[in-house]
Amino acid sequence: MCKHGTMAHASGSPLGSTAPVETVASRISTRVGAVAPSATLAVDAKAKELRAAGVDVIGFGAGEPDFPTPGAIVEAAVQACRDPANHKYTPTAGLPELRKAIAEKTGRRIAMPFEPSQVLVTNGGKHAIFNACATLLDPGDEVLIPAPYWTTYPEAVRLAGGAPVVVATDSSSGFVPSVADLEAVRTPATKLVILNSPSNPTGAVYDPGVLGEIGTWALSHGLWVLSDEIYESLVYGTARHASVLELVPELGGQCVIVNGVAKTYAMTGWRVGWLVGPPDLVEAAVNFQSQVTSNVSNVAQRAALAGITGDQSCVEQMRSVFDLRRQEMLEHLRGIPGVSCAEPEGAFYAFPSVEGIMGTNWRGKVMETSAGFADALLEEAKVAVVPGEAFGAPGHVRLSYAMDGEAMAEGLRRIAAFVSELSA
Ligand SMILES: Cc1ncc(COP(=O)(O)O)c(C=O)c1O
Numbered sequence: 337m338c339k340h341g342t343m344a345h346a347s348g349s350p351l352g353s354t355a356p357v358e359t360v361a362s363r364i365s366t367r368v369g370a371v372a373p374s375a376t377l378a379v380d381a382k383a384k385e386l387r388a389a390g391v392d393v394i395g396f397g398a399g400e401p402d403f404p405t406p407g408a409i410v411e412a413a414v415q416a417c418r419d420p421a422n423h424k425y426t427p428t429a430g431l432p433e434l435r436k437a438i439a440e441k442t443g444r445r446i447a448m449p450f451e452p453s454q455v456l457v458t459n460g461g462k463h464a465i466f467n468a469c470a471t472l473l474d475p476g477d478e479v480l481i482p483a484p485y486w487t488t489y490p491e492a493v494r495l496a497g498g499a500p501v502v503v504a505t506d507s508s509s510g511f512v513p514s515v516a517d518l519e520a521v522r523t524p525a526t527k528l529v530i531l532n533s534p535s536n537p538t539g540a541v542y543d544p545g546v547l548g549e550i551g552t553w554a555l556s557h558g559l560w561v562l563s564d565e566i567y568e569s570l571v572y573g574t575a576r577h578a579s580v581l582e583l584v585p586e587l588g589g590q591c592v593i594v595n596g597v598a599k600t601y602a603m604t605g606w607r608v609g610w611l612v613g614p615p616d617l618v619e620a621a622v623n624f625q626s627q628v629t630s631n632v633s634n635v636a637q638r639a640a641l642a643g644i645t646g647d648q649s650c651v652e653q654m655r656s657v658f659d660l661r662r663q664e665m666l667e668h669l670r671g672i673p674g675v676s677c678a679e680p681e682g683a684f685y686a687f688p689s690v691e692g693i694m695g696t697n698w699r700g701k702v703m704e705t706s707a708g709f710a711d712a713l714l715e716e717a718k719v720a721v722v723p724g725e726a727f728g729a730p731g732h733v734r735l736s737y738a739m740d741g742e743a744m745a746e747g748l749r750r751i752a753a754f755v756s757e758l759s760a
Pocket of ligand 1: 463564596
């Protein structure tokens with residue numbers, strides 16, 4: 337009654353008229369109204385906005401490679417635009433050639449055969465995560481999410497009706513949960529565990545031994561595992577990326593691998609990701625996607641195909657540049673009093689602790705939280721970082737090193753200068 341009245345009132349109102357408070361609540365569904373905006377995108381947008389206004393801001397917020405997409409991939413997309421076959425709807429699950437290439441690529445990585453029918457091509461890895469959650473979760477199903485976590489996971493779980501259960505980790509375990517950590521929060525309602533290695537935001541790469549134990553534990557309790565491997569190609573030093581499925585192949589019937597071209601081929605804007613899973617899960621997810629978004633843009637799919645099947649030297653070139661910046665960033669951060677930073681072994685983020693700065697004074701105000709630190713840093717030093725609160729890990733900030741090397745050095749210099757002016 338109230339809702340109908342509200343709708344009629346709202347649609348007939350002149351713009352700018354003020355509606356009663358209860359009207360606002362009923363216009364947006366509870367489910368969507370509860371979604372938190374992406375803090376990482378917000379920080380990036382704020383930095384860009386300030387820059388557009390002429391402020392010399394250095395942004396460490398971006399979660400995307402600063403390189404352009406390699407030329408051969410762009411060229412494949414140009415060709416694809418000219419082919420009328422790509423102007424039409426194509427199968428929801430993805431172009432057959434791309435599904436086959438993804439199945440083969442995943443099979444090579446994991447040393448396990450996959451059929452093209454086990455692949456669903458999605459609008460980016462984010463969409464794959466949402467599709468997986470929507471396909472797997474019923475209201476009340478609990479999902480274990482190790483923190484620090486990528487900001488989207490709890491929101492995707494909630495949107496799908498599930499209940500996120502955060503499992504805290506810290507730098508003493510390399511930000512990797514143990515089986516004991518996970519077991520401590522498992523209940524009869526637990527259905528899914530989300531793993532992300534290499535991790536955004538910590539850069540942690542799960543040790544194969546620990547990952548294997550987690551996989552075996554999930555198998556023994558009949559839990560699903562969503563393994564987000566989107567940073568699989570960005571691993572440094574002696575670390576090695578392993579997939580939980582490669583370590584525990586028996587998990588095949590209850591494991592969904594999420595991946596995409598965004599980070600590996602500098603293709604964030606093309607929006608191509610995928611999930612690979614058991615046939616029944618994929619079939620259901622394809623049905624779901626067929627009613628929601630249909631196929632991913634054919635031109636983008638053709639570009640992704642060119643990336644996956646083409647010369648891979650571009651991947652190593654970008655990775656080695658990231659590695660140099662990673663080492664430079666780590667060295668700078670570790671030189672700042674009050675800041676400590678575990679070595680990130682993958683992805684393109686550092687996740688330093690700023691706990692040592694808490695309690696200091698800035699303009700007469702006590703620095704109490706990492707969010708407060710990030711705000712002050714932006715205001716005073718014109719440097720944008722993402723506060724750990726966004727990743728379920730207060731006391732930290734995330735800095736991306738997927739950025740121009742000179743800007744990075746200047747930004748780190750500004751952070752050091754800002755911190756040196758805080759008083760005890
Ligand atoms: C951990 C993780 N997973 C998935 C994604 C999704 O990537 P995209 O949707 O751009 O393919 C991102 C992007 O930042 C990420 O950091």
